[in-house]
Amino acid sequence: MIVAQVKIYKDGRVEALIGSQDIGGGARTVILLVTSSKLGYLPLEKVRVKIGDTDLPRSGTSAGSSTTPSVTREITAAVEEVKRRLFELVAPELGAGAADLEIRPGGKVGGRGDAAKELDWDRATRLISESIIGHVPTELKEVAIYYHADKRGKLTHVTLDDCERSA
């Protein structure tokens, strides 16, 4: 099961996809800011947020002051994953190991502690063939089981919500 997805496109655009919803608390904006901040405070105009759709990765109900902490955690993990893929593409260009790369302010990609060797965001993302995706898989396979009963309370059938369907 996937709880959040962050995509980086060849032209430098970023998409954060998460099946949360904004009830007025500003979740949409929080997701935008977290995505940008985890990518070196990338300009907000480069980041697009998609929420509010069960076709998107599953997220929780907005309740108990939990939306901001949970979407932050989920989006952060997805960004970490997509960053890892980006570093693998950029590493040969910089002659460094992918594990030694980091994102610097403004989205520059460079080796840790070596300011001279870096690529700005647009040059780094140009190395992507179309897009790269960071998923957050959870080890917990969260499956909702619904028991259906008739009016007398007799079990009629069971349905599963594995939270995914082929798009």
Place this chain on the structure above:
Amino acid sequence: MGGGKDRKRGLSRRDFIKVVGAGGGGLLASGAVPVAAQDKPGARVLGPDKVPCTLKVNGREHALHFEPRTTLLNALRNKLDLTGPKEVCDRGACGACTVWLDGRPVNSCMMLALDAEGGDITTIEGLARGDKLNPVQAAFVEKDALQCGYCTPGFVMSMAACLRDRPKATLDEVKQGCAGNLCRCSAYTQIFEAAQAVVRGDTFDTNVSKLSGDALREHLEKEGVPRLDAPAKVKGEARYTSDQKPPRLLHARTLNSMFAKASVEGEPDLEAARKVPGVQHVEVINRNPGIGAPVALAAADDPQAADEALAALKIRLRPEPAGRDVDKIFRDNLKADPAKEGLTYFIQTVQHCPLEGHGCMAHWQEPVALFQESTQGIHAARGAMAQALRMEPGKLRAVVEHVGGGFGCKISPWSDAPRAMRLSKDLGVPVLYMENRETVLANGGGRNLAIVADGRQVRLGLQGYGTMPALRAPGTPQARFVADLRLDWEAEQAGVDPLDYRKEKDAAHAEWYDQGAKAIGWERRQKKPGSAAGPVKRGLGIGYGKFQSGEGVDFAEVEVDVEIGVVRVKKMVVVFGGGWINRRGAISQITGGTIMGLSWCMFEERMMDRAVGGMMNPNLEFYKVAGPVDIPEIQVILRGSHGNAGGIGEAPVCAVAGAIGNAIHNATGAWVTRQPFVPRNVLAALKAR
């Protein structure tokens, strides 16, 4: 706001309501002549068939045909697809439908579209000039003067008219200018700031979307950014569930019981209901409904036609005795002696009251059926829909782009949403089914609790009084109210200043208390409660609240007229800790939560008819929520840190009632332990002092 100058037809919607209310909606449909029209010499009788009408809206003329009873709001939303103006109360109490007629703000729900013919109508969609926002719209975006945004089009229209007429408006004039509008998320503080920014002529040229790196980080820490969907919301372009308009849409409306238990008397006139033009489906759902339950449903191509069909059913509900005598439960437990054991508390039931009620636009399709639901959890909503319809969740897709508030009542999927999907499947067209305002208010709410002095809690148990879903910070505001008054009561018994008493008991927050005390001017409190001269007394009080990762110390300053029992909150100081991502969003949650807490303890109460368990105030005239003129100055002292993401939506509501209740005690010497702090309860406490 009124209906503007007399228009040529001279027949107001009130005349129609009178006729429909007295005789049932069938009157108009069967061709009877409305009494009000007959009475006016020279008046023309229009209808019952559709009549031509040309409306000039946002500079363009539209030749339309509709029934004479069509409201201006209905014509704009459903004949012209201008869904910026919202239908909330449908009786002129909330201002969400505000548009301009000849430049003057009017409640479009209270006006017949025919009466707007010949006039110049401006809706929120016509306020911007292309991409250039009206200064009020721009200031609303920049000052974050909105949350869910459902009230925003109405507020912007009222405010833009106010500031056009009074470019140098004072804060009081700004409040008066939007006094007919309600914002349930309570973004009032930011709405006033936006208006004052327009008065000052502030320009907003920081294009934050292009900032990056350290410059962006610093901007977020110091100021924060406007919310992402603010531009769409101030332009009336944001589409909520209620605004979904797929082709061939039918509007489903219901008649709901307001009694705990009731039964339908006689046979509803289905034949008359089905004759109403435009009606596609009528059914009696439940002859023995509980409170808030739908009794009958009508679906039509026009929402007012559906309402007319429901009226034509002429359903008579006979209520049955069902309620529990809450007052008796309370009295029976009131045995403690306050002088020895402390205070006894009563917390009334208050409502969530989101401006957009529950609602579902269902569109049955193969292989995947689509629905939009106004919900706090789309995945949960899909699961519930699948369960109700006994289908695989993968054959359903749930969408929600914008939600017009929830506050807990939309955590659980709407129990009646599957009805919309079944109808869509049966009728072969998309169906939009929105809960009516009476039902929003009758179904929902929480907080009801009495706590007696010896520590026993008495749940008043509103069995038969409707559902009680979780309400913003469930359980906490009432517990904190009791704890906060208890602390001040103990301090008074010990002869200690409540501030010192708290700092000693809660040393971890000593600095917070000091910061707040300095900001409110704690030295101005009455050293001896109630000792100030004259009938209008001022007092200061403290409260503390915590929920999940957020916590805050509140200080309140109140003014109490002890002769008439009226309390006015003059100022609140909120010292708040908890991590945040967007400074503006965090402050808006804190001020909004504080105002919601204020609204609950000061004004709100679900009034029940004890005999039949009927809700007596299921509307926004008599279920009073805080409006612009009720809002005090709120000073927020933010102690949390940027980037440390916490949830702060609920904690700010928790400390308010305690701070205000203690301030009332400081002003008067009376412990008002029964909420809300309305004259009835304040005067009773003053008498018992």
